[in-house]
Amino acid sequence: MGHLRPAESRESPAEIPCTTAVPRVFVMTRFRRRVAAATASAAIALGGVVALAPQASADGFCSYLPDGARPDVYPNQNNDAVKQAQCLILFESGFGMNNAVQIDGKYGQQTYDGVIWVQHCNGLSEDGIVGPNTWEKLYHPNYACQRFDN
Numbered sequence: 001m002g003h004l005r006p007a008e009s010r011e012s013p014a015e016i017p018c019t020t021a022v023p024r025v026f027v028m029t030r031f032r033r034r035v036a037a038a039t040a041s042a043a044i045a046l047g048g049v050v051a052l053a054p055q056a057s058a059d060g061f062c063s064y065l066p067d068g069a070r071p072d073v074y075p076n077q078n079n080d081a082v083k084q085a086q087c088l089i090l091f092e093s094g095f096g097m098n099n100a101v102q103i104d105g106k107y108g109q110q111t112y113d114g115v116i117w118v119q120h121c122n123g124l125s126e127d128g129i130v131g132p133n134t135w136e137k138l139y140h141p142n143y144a145c146q147r148f149d150n
Contacts, residue, residue, distance in 0.1 A: 062087030073130035077107045085130045088138035089114040094146040121145035 064083040071081045083105040090101050095114045102110065112128050119126045122137040122145060
């Protein structure tokens with residue numbers, strides 16, 4: 001597959017401007033997701049039945065790795081750590097929603113573009129590697145970096 005880089009026909013992730021405001025609709029959506037997750041947890045605790053997606057659910061929580069596991073992720077890898085990064089890019093950074101990031105565990109071009117965008121917008125080294133600093137920004141996103149414009 002070779003070295004991944006932004007596609008020539010699209011704008012480079014590093015050129016995508018970081019927004020400075022979080023759209024109100026996003027804030028409400030995140031609030032509603034968290035309320036739904038809390039409601040589902042309470043229903044399960046009380047013996048109710050709730051259907052949830054097994055891995056990446058609409059509430060924005062990703063569980064492809066055990067708690068605290070944050071291995072380095074490199075281009076061209078294919079594993080659960082890549083799935084975790086893809087899930088966080090999709091649900092937490094907002095980049096993946098309109099940029100075809102799929103949670104398939106394959107670190108390809110779209111995942112690379114998402115990682116570079118997250119790194120750029122957070123002032124990190126733009127190397128495409130999901131290391132400790134990038135994991136931190138994926139788990140604790142800078143809401144000024146949210147992208148919902150495309």
